[in-house]
Amino acid sequence: MTKPDGSVVIVTGGTGGIGTEICKRLSADGYAVVAADVAISPARNGEPLTDVAPRVHACAIDIRDQKSVEECVDVARGFGSIHGVVNCAGLLRHGQIDEITEEAMETVWDVNVAGMIRVCRAAVPHMRPGGAIVNISSVTASIGRLRGGGIYGASKAGMETFTRYLAHELAPMGIRVNALAPGFIEVLPMSASMRFIASGDTDEEAIAWLLQHIPMKRMGQAVEMAGPTAFLLSSDASYITSQVLHADGGVVGI
């Protein structure tokens, strides 16, 4: 793997279950990493997160707000030139057709789709040839057998479609855009929405239901999303753009 010292990668959702593992891996690969998350206070902007890994820095961001996104990109530029963006911030709301609320629809769209677009819009002008974007999608974009998973799955399908369009737009600039679609990843405790779409009242029931749908017969670990993300950001993936890589134990392909 290339070790692009001095290059910065912004990871939104960087303090979440999957985002933290991605930050650790990118730090180990030699990047300066900006872990950007709504859970971080602005007072901590630029603070080193040495408890996570060396070269990882905190940044407050709310991807529902363009100004907040632009401020975070400015913080990231203080650490070097922006090589990459990982759009990992996201949230899940559930609801079957008679239960879907306006609030759930708007929130899921605003964060998962519009939020990703806001981050790309702010970061791309500062990226250079060789740069890369990875959008963290989900297998729910490609399957329909999760109870009440429609608005979330549709948002992730939206992420994947935007990935293709942005890849087309940025290809002449030498910037690649891909999506990573995790399967069912063990981030515990599960949210109420995760338990609902997995037909469980408890984490144990939800996991038992999910296992029936995973050919490899185990949940994924957050750390297993880090290597594929690092690959898509690296020069090893230099001729790969506009793709969706499923890291899902066979859920979609088998």
Ligand SMILES: NC(=O)c1ccc[n+]([C@@H]2O[C@H](COP(=O)([O-])OP(=O)(O)OC[C@H]3O[C@@H](n4cnc5c(N)ncnc54)[C@H](O)[C@@H]3O)[C@@H](O)[C@H]2O)c1
């Ligand atoms: N856990 C899974 O099984 C799974 C499967 C497929 C895809 N995903 C996707 O992976 C990504 C990470 O999920 P996770 O399981 O680590 O969940 P998580 O809840 O641990 O992490 C999500 C992070 O996004 C942040 N966030 C939410 N709204 C935000 C906003 N408006 N601005 C900035 N940050 C915001 C949260 O604070 C949180 O730290 C999400 O996009 C999720 O949809 C997760």
